[in-house]
Amino acid sequence: MVVIAHPAITEDSIPRATLRAILGMRLQRWPGETPVKVFVLADETPEHATFSKSVLQVFPQQLRMAWDRQVFSGQGQYPEVVASTHEMLARVASTPGAIGYVKASEVTPNVRVLKIR
Template identity: 50%
Template sequence: MIAHPSVVGPMSVGMARALFSMRQRTLQDGTPVSVFVLPDAAAEHDQFVKETLRALPYQLRSAWDRQVFSGSGRSPVTVSSEQEMLARVATTRGAIGYVRRELVDGQVQIIVIE
């Protein structure tokens, strides 16, 4: 998981799951969160959801759809590539997302999930 340098880590699996499912709208310090994800069909999305969030991608999509259709929330911002993910997370205060570890540069920080 990656984050804007302003985001404080580490983070529990439960907190990460709540943020990515859009149930939690602020970080631990009260900063509004901006969530960025890759398209549902991306292998990196599938791997992140299963291994890091310990959920299934369809469960995440279902949670987003329920919130959007009920008017109680919104879905995360979908970016087209890991490079776009890095750029958007690096320039958006309170942003979180995910990329392969080898792509992480000095513009974002890695958040450890406990």
């Protein structure tokens, strides 16, 4: 799994701690003020589980709990759930500030791949 972002994002790598903060819905802005827009696949998909565990290194149920705690206390929002890898690629390519993930073999040229540093 690799992290993908909208092509206008200038970074080519991202610290894991920052990625966790973004996926944890705590960090809302890219450097340069572009709003972050997070796309994920449903919790029960194998892609989401692999991304959570290997790339983010957070168990998917812990990520879910962190989102729930924020949403139900008025401190944050959920990420947007997309139905398929195809939709993930389309939405990340077309939404400024978007971030998401796909299998490395499925990356298309209209999204930017972010390395973890």
